[in-house]
Amino acid sequence: MRALTYQGPYRVQVEQKPDPRIEHPQDVVLKVTRAAICGSDLHLLHGLVPDTRVGCTFGHEFTGVVEEVGGEVAQLKKGDRVVVPFNISCGTCFYCQRGLTGNCENSNPGSDVASGVYGYSHTTGGFDGGQAEYVRVPFADVGPMKIPDGMDDESVLFLSDILPTGYQAAEMGEIKGGETVVVFGAGPVGLFAMKSAWLMGAGRVVAVDHLPYRLEFARRFANVETVNFKHVDDIVLHLKDMFEGRGPDVCIDAVGMEAEGSRAHRVLGLGLKLEAGAPTVIQWCINSVRKGGNISIIGVYGPPWNFIPIGTAMNKGLTLRMNQANTRRYMPHLLEHIQKGRIDAKAIITHRFPLEQAPEAYDLFSDKQDGCIKCVLMPHGHA
Amino acid sequence: MPQKTPRKPGTAKPRAKSKPKSTDIAVDLDPSQRPGVPMETVPQPLAGARVPIVPQHADVPVYKHAGRRQMPPVFGTAQPPQGLSGLLRRAAYGKPDHVPSHWMLLLLADRVDVWEHRLRKSLPWAAPTAVVLAAGLMWRARRA
Numbered sequence: 001m002r003a004l005t006y007q008g009p010y011r012v013q014v015e016q017k018p019d020p021r022i023e024h025p026q027d028v029v030l031k032v033t034r035a036a037i038c039g040s041d042l043h044l045l046h047g048l049v050p051d052t053r054v055g056c057t058f059g060h061e062f063t064g065v066v067e068e069v070g071g072e073v074a075q076l077k078k079g080d081r082v083v084v085p086f087n088i089s090c091g092t093c094f095y096c097q098r099g100l101t102g103n104c105e106n107s108n109p110g111s112d113v114a115s116g117v118y119g120y121s122h123t124t125g126g127f128d129g130g131q132a133e134y135v136r137v138p139f140a141d142v143g144p145m146k147i148p149d150g151m152d153d154e155s156v157l158f159l160s161d162i163l164p165t166g167y168q169a170a171e172m173g174e175i176k177g178g179e180t181v182v183v184f185g186a187g188p189v190g191l192f193a194m195k196s197a198w199l200m201g202a203g204r205v206v207a208v209d210h211l212p213y214r215l216e217f218a219r220r221f222a223n224v225e226t227v228n229f230k231h232v233d234d235i236v237l238h239l240k241d242m243f244e245g246r247g248p249d250v251c252i253d254a255v256g257m258e259a260e261g262s263r264a265h266r267v268l269g270l271g272l273k274l275e276a277g278a279p280t281v282i283q284w285c286i287n288s289v290r291k292g293g294n295i296s297i298i299g300v301y302g303p304p305w306n307f308i309p310i311g312t313a314m315n316k317g318l319t320l321r322m323n324q325a326n327t328r329r330y331m332p333h334l335l336e337h338i339q340k341g342r343i344d345a346k347a348i349i350t351h352r353f354p355l356e357q358a359p360e361a362y363d364l365f366s367d368k369q370d371g372c373i374k375c376v377l378m379p380h381g382h383a
Numbered sequence: 384m385p386q387k388t389p390r391k392p393g394t395a396k397p398r399a400k401s402k403p404k405s406t407d408i409a410v411d412l413d414p415s416q417r418p419g420v421p422m423e424t425v426p427q428p429l430a431g432a433r434v435p436i437v438p439q440h441a442d443v444p445v446y447k448h449a450g451r452r453q454m455p456p457v458f459g460t461a462q463p464p465q466g467l468s469g470l471l472r473r474a475a476y477g478k479p480d481h482v483p484s485h486w487m488l489l490l491l492a493d494r495v496d497v498w499e500h501r502l503r504k505s506l507p508w509a510a511p512t513a514v515v516l517a518a519g520l521m522w523r524a525r526r527a
Contacts, residue, residue, distance in 0.1 A: 008497035024439045024457050050489035051472065053462035054500045075431050090457070091432025099424040106436060106455045109447035111480040116459065122472075123489075126445065126459030138457045141431030171419045177412050200417070201409035223403050273490065304483040326419060328429070333418045342410065 002379070003132030004358040006056045009047030012359050017057070020128065020136035025072035028140040030064030030082070034153045035130040037358075037365050037375045038161060039187050040300045043257060044121060045362060048270070048277060049302055051110060051122040059377075060086035060118040061160040062130030063153040066140075075141040081153065082144035084137055085327035086161040088116035088125065091142035102324035107138065113303060114324050123303075131358060133379045145331045148339075154346040154376065155338060158188070163345055164330035165298055166192025166254070170200055172296035172321035173250035178203035180248040182239060182288070184281045186214040186226070188348055188374050189298060190254035194222035195343055202250075206242065208235065208284075210260055213371045221347065229261055239288040249293050251285035256299025268307070276302035286313045297322035348374045355379040446472060450479030468496035 001019045004012055020029050041058045043049050066080045076082065088108075089101035095115075096104050107116030108125040116138070119129015128135065137144060147156050166189045173181060181197045183190045186209035197205045206225045207218040215226040227242075229235040240247045257277020258270065265278035285295045286309050295318055313320060337343045350373045353361040361375040414420045428434070436456040443463035447454050464472045475488035502509075 007500070023441075023460060025437055026433060026457070047493065050486045050493065051475075052493055053464075053468075054496050055462045057461070072433060072437070074433075088457070089429070090436060091429035092434050092436065094426075096429055096432070097426040099419070099422065101429070107457050109445060109451060109454050109458050110476070111448055112450060113480065116457070122446075122459070122462075126461050128459065128461040139432075141433065142429055168419055171417050172422075176414075177409065195403075196411075198403050198408055199411045201412035302486075303480070304486045323422070326422075329418045 001133040002355055003057045003128070004059070004355065004377075005054075006044065006052060006058065007054060010045060012045065012058070012362055014356050014358055017055070017132075020134050022068060022070045023136060024138055025070045026139050026141065027070040028066050028073055028076055028137050028144075029068040030062075030084070030130075030135050030137050031067045032062050032064045032130050032132060032135055032379045033081075034063045034157050035059045035132075035377045035379060036061040036157055036160075036162075037131070037361055037377065039189065040120070040256070041362075042366050043277075043300060043302070045366060046258070048257060049121045049123060053122060056119065056121065057128040057132050058119040059129030059131030059135070060120055061157065061162065062118075062135065063147065063157050063160070064130070064135065067134065070140065073140045076144065076146075081147040083147055083153075083156045083159050083331070084118070084130070084144045085159075085164075085331065086117055087143070087324065087327055088118065088127065088138050089142055089328060090139050096142075099326055099329055100323070101326045101328050111303075131355070131377055131379075133355070143328055145328075145335075148335075151339075154349060156335065156345070157376065158192070158345045158348075159327075159331045159334055159338075161325065161327060162188045163192050163334050163343070164327045165189050165325040166194075167196040167330055167334060168323070168325045169193040169252050169254060169296050169298035170196035170202075172298075172323070173197070173252055173294050174319070174321070175200040175202050175250060177201035179250050180204045180206075180243050181250045181252065182206045182208060182248040183224075183252045183254055184208045184284060185254035185299065186211070186218040187254065190252075191218060191221055191348060191373075192343070192345075193252050193254050193298070194218060194224050197250075197252075198223070199337070199342065206239075206248070208239075211368055214368075214373065217371075217373055235261070235284055236288045243290070246290040247288045247293065249290060251289040251293070251295050253281045253285055253295070253297045253299045255281040257301045259299075265307070275306045276304060277306070279306040279308050282306070282308045286316070286318065289316075289318060291316045292318070294319045294321065298325070349376050351375045353377055354381065444469075446476035448476050448478070448480045448485065450481065466496075466499045468492040468499055471495060
């Protein structure tokens with residue numbers, strides 16, 4: 001089959017590799033119809049995630065058609081159209097039984113930091129991802145959700161990751177009604193976090209980013225106020241000033257380890273690798289949220305450590321909540337929001353590419369060219 | 384009163400009056416409507432889950448980190464370890480994942496892996512080129 005493969009930092013190519021096969025009786029093999037490029041794929045591309053091996057196929061947001069079915073799979077049959085959560089979850093372990101499917105302990109031998117994840121290095125299990133013509137999907141009766149008849153794949157594609165991730169980010173902010181919410185990062189996850197904050201009753205929602213086109217998109221898509229942090233002297237003071245000198249009630253980090261905004265952190269974390277990326281946004285969250293406020297971290301940070309002002313968080317009495325999204329439990333609820341028109345998920349797709357042009361798609365997305373918000377690959381064309 | 388942060392004109396865009404249409408606001412205000420509340424639920428198997436999980440068999444080496452008691456029943460088999468980078472990875476997985484050297488060794492192995500692949504890719508043209516160059520140098524040395 002044809003598949004995107006990692007060739008080293010900042011290099012991917014599309015090449016021939018063996019078709020995936022059933023390796024476990026609870027597996028299916030999917031023919032991929034749509035595969036999105038996620039912001040966290042850029043951390044892989046930039047060589048920041050340990051144990052990313054040459055030849056790895058990225059892609060943890062995809063839809064497809066069941067092509068081959070393992071012996072123990074009961075709920076799916078050949079020809080079913082499905083959307084697949086990015087976490088690989090068994091449904092029976094200590095964590096899955098408690099709804100924490102993002103922490104499943106039965107799919108990742110490489111580390112305890114997360115469950116298995118498609119196409120996200122051997123640190124999350126060593127599974128190939130969906131930016132290919134075909135992909136192996138383990139625990140097929142637990143994770144994948146059938147796409148309702150009459151709905152196209154792109155309408156539900158983002159139930160695989162970024163929509164549940166954004167929703168969970170807002171949920172972890174513990175919005176009870178009327179709160180002021182600041183979302184750092186106006187990328188796809190941030191946009192869905194903003195939408196979700198409104199759904200949960202936020203009183204005021206502000207997006208912070210440095211890319212004017214993304215802030216403009218956030219204003220249109222999520223009806224939020226915006227701040228360009230490169231246009232203010234001190235983003236922390238600016239946010240405190242916006243919210244009666246105290247700061248917002250809730251801050252959401254939808255950026256992660258490649259944040260702009262601090263030269264020191266970029267040198268230490270991204271250049272010298274003395275910390276796992278640049279935790280600039282966590283610092284901004286801790287320093288700008290009001291005392292007793294909530295911080296929700298959904299941006300991705302690598303192991304083993306980061307420099308963050310935990311003493312300030314303690315002294316301000318903050319609540320910090322974070323986790324990989326427990327995607328599967330959100331899918332039915334968010335599907336209903338899509339069906340009722342409350343969230344137009346596919347409106348964030350700005351670019352579509354055939355699989356063969358995946359390297360160009362990565363360049364465009366990574367360099368934030370041409371107003372790019374979200375790129376989607378079509379491994380089998382427009383079908 | 385807090386001191387105002389100086390702001391360049393036309394940079395921050397307040398939209399205090401613009402909210403989504405009223406039907407979209409606060410439909411999930413009640414926490415019981417939110418799928419992730421509480422984050423940790425009363426234990427029960429998920430729909431479709433099947434036990435016992437048959438252990439997966441692998442024909443290639445797959446490492447688990449030393450902090451895990453046993454292999455999980457399901458894992459990925461993509462890109463098995465090989466060469467010098469494979470040895471570094473084996474050493475890394477000999478350490479539990481809370482030890483920083485586990486991660487440092489993996490990052491080193493990733494860089495070695497890239498150079499191994501570049502070397503392997505370049506062999507079809509680099510090896511003959513090296514032979515021709517060496518032969519040329521020997522011929523010049525003999526003539527001189």
